[in-house]
Amino acid sequence: MMWFRILLLLLVAVSALGVVLTRSVTSQILALSFYGLLLAVMFLVFQAPDVALSQITVGAVALPLMVMLAQAKMKNRGTKRRNERNHS
């Protein structure tokens, strides 16, 4: 099983580089969610089930959710300011 763990660590390293190199924020949110899920699988294979549960709920659900909500709020405030400037 050692080769499986080595391969999983390599996949995590490549995925981290992929998250950072994505420049568009909307795509980066999905890459972050995938990276979080991959980390949770790694925690499970390395015999850490409690941390894997934490990582699934936080890193693959709550963290991308918060970033998406922040994006939506900024876009909403941006259009409101533009509407006020156009109407005044």
Place this chain on the structure above:
Amino acid sequence: MNSFLQIYPYLIAGWIFLCGLYGIATSRHLVHMVISLAVLQTSTYVLLLNIGYRIHGAAPVFVGISPGTITVDPVVQALMLTDVVVEATVVALLLAMAVTAHDRAGTLSPDDLRMMRG
């Protein structure tokens, strides 16, 4: 080759740290910077997990196995749990600050936000 295998996970943790740092240093968007900070924090999870790992060790949950079996280290996993919670809270607060910066200045690029208007 054998000695490389002995320190291989710690090198992966260092690589993830450098990836996150590269994202922060060369970022042109505040939210991209916050996500790179989250990636940088995950490098500590990988390091802690692999420090406490024992080959053929069981998970530290004693349902069905007797309390004397060899398990992986549970103290390091408790540290990782605290780490995950802190990552979520730091990202939440930083995103609130990014939304406020976008409100005041109208832009999200770190270069344009550099000058403080007095």
Place this chain on the structure above:
Amino acid sequence: MNSRWRTRIFFAAAIGFAWIYFLGVKNLPPWGDYRGIYGQMISAVSVHERHATDAVNAIDYDYRGFDTLGEEFILFASVLGAMLLLRRPERPETTTPPEKGLSDAVKVSAAVAFSVLVIFGIYISTHGQLTPGGGFQGGVILASASMLIYIAENFSVFKRITSHPAVEVLEALGAGFYAVIGLVPLVLAEPFLTNWLPLGTTGNVFSSGTIAAISASVGIEVTAGFLLLGYTYLEDIIAKTGEEQNE
């Protein structure tokens, strides 16, 4: 300095850091051969001493409960900071927006999924000392169940759940109750955060003393905190959807 110079300086610093990191990592114990004895001792005695079968939770809420107290207050302070930064001071009173026209299949499946998530969240919260789980994980699951209501575009119910003043009170109560559970042993002339409730039998839900109580209060605090965060980010959008509907 422009971005090209920044990249070059970063690469120089990265090479220096990588070299020093490699020198430090070279002499660690080999992978898979951890020699620390603190973890071994806790693995051996935690079932017998605390009647808790999940060693990681026993460490989190009992052996190192003081660190978890700090971590819960970090969460509390961060939610407070985000709310202070994002709540707008003057907001006109908006009428509750009427529900939009999503198909009935979405609403029914959202209701079913919501009930499953709530039951699962409560199960994970209360069984923390027996199987992997605990207060924090169950709290995040419960808070993400409210997002299902938002996705099904039932804005009035979402607003009522997350902006009720009881949510803020619950969050403060959850954080404060943890400290109160820790302060009670001081009255009984024992150190802070000693396990003072009866330990029960291993394998029952109501076992291992204060671990279950602390886990429940942490779960309440985390649920309320994430609900407040969700409402802080979404209150503009819900109000705006109401204005568009009324025009």
